Amino acid sequence: MEQKQSQQPSAAFIAASWAALFIGVIAFLIGLWNADMELNEKGYYFTVLMFGLFSAISLQKAVRDQMEGIPVTNIYHGLAWFSTLLSIVLLTVGLWNAEMTKSEKGFYAMSFVLSLFAAIAVQKNTRDVKARQNKE
Numbered sequence: 001m002e003q004k005q006s007q008q009p010s011a012a013f014i015a016a017s018w019a020a021l022f023i024g025v026i027a028f029l030i031g032l033w034n035a036d037m038e039l040n041e042k043g044y045y046f047t048v049l050m051f052g053l054f055s056a057i058s059l060q061k062a063v064r065d066q067m068e069g070i071p072v073t074n075i076y077h078g079l080a081w082f083s084t085l086l087s088i089v090l091l092t093v094g095l096w097n098a099e100m101t102k103s104e105k106g107f108y109a110m111s112f113v114l115s116l117f118a119a120i121a122v123q124k125n126t127r128d129v130k131a132r133q134n135k136e
Helices: 011-034 039-067 074-097 101-133
Strands: none
Touching: 011 039, 011 101, 039 074, 039 101, 074 101
Protein backbone atom coordinates (compact mmCIF):
# COMPACT_ATOMS: atom_id res chain seq x y z
CA MET A 1 0.00 0.00 0.00
CA GLU A 2 1.31 3.41 -0.94
CA GLN A 3 1.95 5.72 2.00
CA LYS A 4 0.63 9.27 1.83
CA GLN A 5 3.21 11.99 2.14
CA SER A 6 2.07 15.39 3.23
CA GLN A 7 3.75 18.01 1.15
CA GLN A 8 4.47 21.41 2.52
CA PRO A 9 2.71 24.08 0.50
CA SER A 10 4.99 26.57 -1.19
CA ALA A 11 5.51 30.00 0.34
CA ALA A 12 3.90 31.52 -2.75
CA PHE A 13 0.73 29.45 -2.32
CA ILE A 14 0.55 30.29 1.37
CA ALA A 15 0.97 34.00 0.62
CA ALA A 16 -1.58 33.88 -2.20
CA SER A 17 -4.10 32.13 0.07
CA TRP A 18 -3.70 34.70 2.84
CA ALA A 19 -3.85 37.55 0.31
CA ALA A 20 -7.04 36.16 -1.22
CA LEU A 21 -8.59 35.83 2.24
CA PHE A 22 -7.71 39.40 3.21
CA ILE A 23 -8.76 40.82 -0.15
CA GLY A 24 -12.10 38.99 -0.09
CA VAL A 25 -12.97 39.84 3.51
CA ILE A 26 -11.74 43.44 3.38
CA ALA A 27 -13.49 44.09 0.06
CA PHE A 28 -16.73 42.68 1.48
CA LEU A 29 -16.39 44.83 4.62
CA ILE A 30 -15.52 47.99 2.67
CA GLY A 31 -18.56 47.34 0.51
CA LEU A 32 -20.71 47.06 3.63
CA TRP A 33 -19.18 50.18 5.16
CA ASN A 34 -19.94 52.24 2.06
CA ALA A 35 -23.32 50.65 1.33
CA ASP A 36 -26.47 52.69 1.44
CA MET A 37 -28.45 50.25 3.58
CA GLU A 38 -29.81 50.04 7.09
CA LEU A 39 -27.51 48.94 9.90
CA ASN A 40 -29.54 45.76 10.42
CA GLU A 41 -28.96 44.82 6.75
CA LYS A 42 -25.24 45.42 7.15
CA GLY A 43 -25.32 43.25 10.27
CA TYR A 44 -27.07 40.48 8.34
CA TYR A 45 -24.45 40.41 5.59
CA PHE A 46 -21.59 40.62 8.11
CA THR A 47 -23.05 37.73 10.11
CA VAL A 48 -23.52 35.64 6.97
CA LEU A 49 -19.87 36.27 6.03
CA MET A 50 -18.59 35.23 9.47
CA PHE A 51 -20.89 32.19 9.53
CA GLY A 52 -19.72 31.21 6.05
CA LEU A 53 -16.03 31.51 6.95
CA PHE A 54 -16.43 29.45 10.10
CA SER A 55 -18.53 26.77 8.45
CA ALA A 56 -16.21 26.44 5.43
CA ILE A 57 -13.18 25.99 7.71
CA SER A 58 -15.10 23.50 9.82
CA LEU A 59 -16.13 21.55 6.73
CA GLN A 60 -12.54 21.45 5.42
CA LYS A 61 -11.32 20.19 8.77
CA ALA A 62 -14.02 17.50 9.00
CA VAL A 63 -13.32 16.26 5.47
CA ARG A 64 -9.56 16.27 6.05
CA ASP A 65 -9.93 14.48 9.39
CA GLN A 66 -11.94 11.73 7.72
CA MET A 67 -9.35 11.39 4.95
CA GLU A 68 -6.61 11.00 7.57
CA GLY A 69 -8.55 8.43 9.57
CA ILE A 70 -9.32 10.78 12.46
CA PRO A 71 -12.80 9.97 13.77
CA VAL A 72 -15.49 12.50 12.86
CA THR A 73 -19.09 11.87 13.80
CA ASN A 74 -21.59 11.77 10.97
CA ILE A 75 -23.68 14.44 12.64
CA TYR A 76 -20.74 16.87 12.82
CA HIS A 77 -19.76 16.16 9.23
CA GLY A 78 -23.37 16.66 8.13
CA LEU A 79 -23.71 19.86 10.13
CA ALA A 80 -20.53 21.22 8.58
CA TRP A 81 -21.93 20.61 5.10
CA PHE A 82 -25.33 21.98 6.06
CA SER A 83 -23.84 25.12 7.61
CA THR A 84 -21.66 25.85 4.60
CA LEU A 85 -24.54 25.41 2.18
CA LEU A 86 -26.86 27.39 4.45
CA SER A 87 -24.47 30.36 4.50
CA ILE A 88 -24.45 30.38 0.70
CA VAL A 89 -28.26 30.12 0.58
CA LEU A 90 -28.62 32.94 3.14
CA LEU A 91 -26.36 35.22 1.12
CA THR A 92 -28.19 34.33 -2.09
CA VAL A 93 -31.62 35.01 -0.58
CA GLY A 94 -30.40 38.25 0.95
CA LEU A 95 -28.94 39.48 -2.31
CA TRP A 96 -31.93 38.31 -4.35
CA ASN A 97 -34.25 40.44 -2.23
CA ALA A 98 -31.89 43.39 -1.76
CA GLU A 99 -32.53 46.72 -3.41
CA MET A 100 -29.10 46.95 -5.03
CA THR A 101 -27.81 47.11 -8.55
CA LYS A 102 -26.81 43.83 -10.16
CA SER A 103 -23.17 44.90 -10.08
CA GLU A 104 -23.36 45.45 -6.30
CA LYS A 105 -24.96 42.05 -5.84
CA GLY A 106 -22.25 40.49 -7.97
CA PHE A 107 -19.56 42.25 -5.95
CA TYR A 108 -20.86 40.82 -2.67
CA ALA A 109 -21.31 37.36 -4.15
CA MET A 110 -17.81 37.24 -5.61
CA SER A 111 -16.06 38.61 -2.52
CA PHE A 112 -18.02 36.11 -0.40
CA VAL A 113 -17.04 33.14 -2.57
CA LEU A 114 -13.41 34.33 -2.71
CA SER A 115 -13.37 34.60 1.09
CA LEU A 116 -14.78 31.10 1.60
CA PHE A 117 -12.35 29.52 -0.84
CA ALA A 118 -9.41 31.40 0.64
CA ALA A 119 -10.39 30.43 4.20
CA ILE A 120 -10.36 26.77 3.17
CA ALA A 121 -6.95 27.17 1.50
CA VAL A 122 -5.48 28.98 4.53
CA GLN A 123 -6.76 26.28 6.88
CA LYS A 124 -5.36 23.55 4.63
CA ASN A 125 -1.98 25.28 4.41
CA THR A 126 -1.86 25.81 8.17
CA ARG A 127 -2.60 22.16 8.76
CA ASP A 128 -0.05 20.98 6.19
CA VAL A 129 2.70 23.18 7.66
CA LYS A 130 1.90 21.99 11.19
CA ALA A 131 1.89 18.33 10.09
CA ARG A 132 5.25 18.79 8.40
CA GLN A 133 6.70 20.46 11.50
CA ASN A 134 5.46 17.61 13.69
CA LYS A 135 7.22 15.06 11.43
CA GLU A 136 10.53 16.91 11.70
